Amino acid sequence: MDLYEYQARELLEEQNIPAPKAIFAQNSHEVAEAADKLGYPCVIKAQVKIGHRGQAGGVKLAHNRDEAILLAESILPMTIHGHKVNGVLVAEAKNILHEYYVSISVDRTSRDYDVLATANGGTEVEEIAREHPEAVKRLHIDALGDFDEAAAVDMSNSIGFYHADVHQAADILLKMWRCFKDNDATLVEINPLAKIGDPDDESSKSLCALDAKISLDDNAAFRHDGWTRFADSIEADPYETKAREHGLHYVHLHGEVGVIGNGAGLVMSSLDAVSGAGEEQGTGIKPANFLDIGGGASAAVMCDSLEIVLSDPQVESVFVNVYGGITSCEQVAKGILEALDKLNAAKPIVVRFDGNAAAEGLSILAQAENPNLHVAKTMEEAAQKAARFAADAKENN
Numbered sequence: 001m002d003l004y005e006y007q008a009r010e011l012l013e014e015q016n017i018p019a020p021k022a023i024f025a026q027n028s029h030e031v032a033e034a035a036d037k038l039g040y041p042c043v044i045k046a047q048v049k050i051g052h053r054g055q056a057g058g059v060k061l062a063h064n065r066d067e068a069i070l071l072a073e074s075i076l077p078m079t080i081h082g083h084k085v086n087g088v089l090v091a092e093a094k095n096i097l098h099e100y101y102v103s104i105s106v107d108r109t110s111r112d113y114d115v116l117a118t119a120n121g122g123t124e125v126e127e128i129a130r131e132h133p134e135a136v137k138r139l140h141i142d143a144l145g146d147f148d149e150a151a152a153v154d155m156s157n158s159i160g161f162y163h164a165d166v167h168q169a170a171d172i173l174l175k176m177w178r179c180f181k182d183n184d185a186t187l188v189e190i191n192p193l194a195k196i197g198d199p200d201d202e203s204s205k206s207l208c209a210l211d212a213k214i215s216l217d218d219n220a221a222f223r224h225d226g227w228t229r230f231a232d233s234i235e236a237d238p239y240e241t242k243a244r245e246h247g248l249h250y251v252h253l254h255g256e257v258g259v260i261g262n263g264a265g266l267v268m269s270s271l272d273a274v275s276g277a278g279e280e281q282g283t284g285i286k287p288a289n290f291l292d293i294g295g296g297a298s299a300a301v302m303c304d305s306l307e308i309v310l311s312d313p314q315v316e317s318v319f320v321n322v323y324g325g326i327t328s329c330e331q332v333a334k335g336i337l338e339a340l341d342k343l344n345a346a347k348p349i350v351v352r353f354d355g356n357a358a359a360e361g362l363s364i365l366a367q368a369e370n371p372n373l374h375v376a377k378t379m380e381e382a383a384q385k386a387a388r389f390a391a392d393a394k395e396n397n
């Protein structure tokens with residue numbers, strides 16, 4: 001589960017990580033009240049679970065009450081990169097002298113934790129890593145190990161925090177580590193971790209978290225009362241909610257090709273194949289969702305899955321990728337036909353079957369003679385076809 005910035009800040013505050021005073025607000029009246037309380041200038045920040053808000057016009061400086069209200073009225077109705085703004089954070093404005101990036105995350109490749117830090121903060125770390133790979137310092141923490149003060153000081157020295165900041169930087173890194181462990185997080189990121197203060201007064205300078213991004217490990221929710229304090233104000237994705245009601249593992253990704261498969265690994269490869277095809281074809285077509293029907297799925301499960309995927313208006317084509325093991329491709333084929341009958345769907349569906357009852361499944365699909373059904377022999381071929389259909393449909397819209 002990803003948290004909004006205003007929620008992530010609560011967790012940082014619990015560890016006493018310095019951050020500007022801030023108040024969450026959901027309408028222009030609340031914004032004016034909050035801004036009056038914090039004083040001017042203040043920053044009005046869109047609350048959406050996506051980065052690059054600044055570049056998208058979602059982070060603005062207000063110098064007085066009228067400006068705060070105007071900005072609230074322009075930011076609150078915004079949709080940023082497909083995400084509806086869920087409120088704004090009104091925060092004390094700080095004089096930024098320098099922006100750093102620091103994060104702690106789970107590294108699935110090396111099966112441990114990663115501390116990343118760079119003195120080139122402000123932009124997204126992917127961009128920093130692309131443009132200044134040498135500037136991004138990485139420290140692995142053993143999965144069963146700990147991150148201690150000596151390691152934190154080393155890390156701070158290595159990214160070149162100006163001398164006086166090293167101990168405060170190390171202290172913040174250690175507090176981030178506590179925050180990460182205590183909350184079963186998969187990511188705790190501060191960007192920018194800003195050096196603030198008066199440029200001419202050395203003693204006024206200090207580090208302060210101006211933005212916070214935290215993701216929590218859903219598998220640990222039971223250890224934290226289900227994180228109800230965060231769930232309440234989270235505007236649930238309607239497709240994800242519907243999928244959960246049906247016991248399906250669905251993640252909404254906002255592209256054009258619906259993807260359904262069995263097994264998380266196969267579905268993830270399918271997502272990559274679709275993105276790859278979109279890139280290769282120069283259309284920028286992307287997967288619309290992740291949907292894993294799991295092992296031993298019945299025709300009914302396949303039918304529910306297609307119904308949910310096709311109810312997303314952004315979906316222009318669907319890629320069904322099933323490797324029959326416990327799951328029988330014959331059952332899946334029946335589910336597809338059931339869904340097509342029920343939904344009267346006119347979007348192209350590209351199917352790739354392999355393994356258990358693949359031949360039977362393909363022959364059931366062939367007998368249906370439905371012009372929207374297409375088959376492919378390999379995952380790559382299927383992804384290419386589905387991406388092409390989606391691009392053509394998008395062009396004709």
Ligand code: GDP
Nearest residue numbers: 043051052053054059092093094122191192211
């Ligand atoms: P993001 O674009 O979604 O990462 O949003 P951030 O919260 O990181 O804000 C984007 C940028 O706005 C930061 O990198 C800062 O340069 C700027 N910003 C944020 N808060 C302040 C502030 O209090 N004072 C000043 N001067 N700039 C700020």
Ligand code: MN
Nearest residue numbers: 122191192211
């Ligand atoms: Mn940021």
